[in-house]
Amino acid sequence: MDAAIRHLERVLSAEGANSLFGQTYWRTRVQQVSATRGLQREQRARLERLMKLLADACCVQACER
Numbered sequence: 019m020d021a022a023i024r025h026l027e028r029v030l031s032a033e034g035a036n037s038l039f040g041q042t043y044w045r046t047r048v049q050q051v052s053a054t055r056g057l058q059r060e061q062r063a064r065l066e067r068l069m070k071l072l073a074d075a076c077c078v079q080a081c082e083r
Contacts, residue, residue, distance in 0.1 A: 022051050023064050030071055045072050
């Protein structure tokens with residue numbers, strides 16, 4: 019599971035919500051990984067940070083419009 023979280027962190031830090039797939043896709047991916055049973059507290063915290071990153075990017079995009 020760490021590999022999946024690492025991938026999400028890498029993509030979202032590099033491209034943010036402005037990636038080719040868009041914010042809805044990335045939010046869904048983070049939610050899917052978050053639904054995995056047996057995640058450790060640190061893994062959940064990393065996923066929560068990613069969701070916050072996506073939410074913050076959404077707010078920035080809305081303000082720029």
